[in-house]
C-alpha cells in the first residue's frame with residue numbers, strides 16, 4: 827500500500843490517493859470531485875482510492891478577486 831498526493835490542475839483541490847493491491851490487472855481513472863477533470867489514471871495490479879484533503883474551487887472564481895465587500899450585514903438594504 828502506498829500513498830501519493832495529487833493536486834487538480836484545474837480547481838486546485840488536493841487529493842491523497844491510497845493504493846490497494848488486487849489480483850488482476852485493472853485500469854481506470856479518477857475524476858476530480860469538484861470540477862470533474864480526470865486527475866489520475868491507473869493501469870496495473872493496484873487500484874487507487876482518492877481522499878479529498880483540501881477542496882478548492884479555483885475554476886469558479888479565476889476571474890474574480892475576493893474583495894470581502896459583499897458580506898457586511900449592516901449595509902444590507904433588505905434588513
Ligand SMILES: [Zn+2]
Pocket residue numbers: 834835836837838839858859860861862863
Ligand atoms: Zn478539480
